[in-house]
Amino acid sequence: MKFNRKSICFLFLVFLLICLLAPYSCSSLKSENQKLKEKITDINAQNDKLRRELNTLKSENSDMHTRLAQLNEQISALQREIETLQKDLNSIKTRLQGVERKRKS
Secondary structure, eight states, X not given: OOOOHHHHHHHHHHHHHHHHHHHHHHHHHHHHHHHHHHHHHHHHHHHHHHHHHHHHHXXXXXXXXXXXXXXXXXXXXXXXXXXXXXXXXXXXXXXXXXXHHHHHO
């Protein structure tokens, strides 16, 4: 393949143009790279903040489960006490009815 003077001149101009544009594109890439690094840093900071909040919420949730279990136990105890009081009330009513029957007779 033979190169004539025009093609050599054209290739030289293309090479020169590439050499002139290379530093600009490299600085542009460096600038873009720096922007992306800053975004990554911001996102990592936000992720760390969200992880801390999540851990706090998990801890609160665990505490709430414990408190809920305690409240459920208290509710069960109160229900048993209500049932006992209801039985006592029924027995008192029965006694009163017996006493009233004796008075009437």
